Amino acid sequence: MRAYFFDNLPGDQRLPHDSSRSVDAETLNKIKVEFWHIPVEGHEAKLDEIAKERGYRNRDVITVSKEGLGGEYEEKIKAFYKEHIHEDEEIRYILSGGGFFDVRQAxxxxxxxxxxxxxxxLVIPAGIYHRFTVDERNMSRTTRLFKDEPKWSAIYRGDESDTNPHRINYLKSIAVAA
Structure with a gap:
């Protein structure tokens, strides 16, 4: 995992968009983004431990690729890349391939x-604005963890998301006035 400020230049979302301004673990910690590197071989025990510790009872595996999603591929990667929040934290473990999670620093x-x-x-807290895209490999096979039934429910940025209690609680948790 590597973090840096996005360069905000136009171009394909799947490109690195590296501003050459690195972001350290302390900065990610301040915005409540957590991360680990767990080797894929034998990862199940550590993933089970984290799921139990955080109260996650369900999981699934999603493959975001042209082959896996067929005609829905372009539509799906555009939807994942549209800025949004969730009312639950988002936990993703990359099995193969890769991509980029963009998070807004408050x-x-x-x-x-x-x-x-x-x-x-990667653990993205509830209420933080974020988005996801695959990288130039156009493939990410990912385990998603869920507290309840597997679902992906986004609240896209706007008046509804800005006043959402999870957004307000997130801002309070990082000591930013809502």
Whole structure:
């Protein structure tokens, strides 16, 4: 996993968009983004431990690729890349391939790009603005963890998301006035 500020230049979302301004673990910690690297071989025990510790009872595996999603591929990667929040934290473990999670740093509202690949586990807190895209390999096979039934429910950025209790609680948790 590698984190840096997004360059905000136009171009394919699947490109690195590296501003050459690195982001350290302390900065990610301040915005409540957590991460681990767990080798894929034998990862199940560690993933089970983290799921139990965080109260996650369900999981699934999603393959985001042209082959896996067929005609829905372009539509899906555009939907995942549209800025949004969730009411639950988002936990993703990359089995193969890779991609980029972009998270908004509060209060600056700058994008931080987190490059993930096989073995990376990322926890994105409820209420943080973020988005996802595959990288140039156009494939990410990912285990998703869920507290309840597997679902992906996004609240896209706007008035509804800005006043969402999970967004407000997130801002309070990082000591930013809502």
């Amino acid at each position: 209060p600056t509202d700058e994008w931080i790009r987190i490059a993930v690949s096989s073995g990376d586990l």
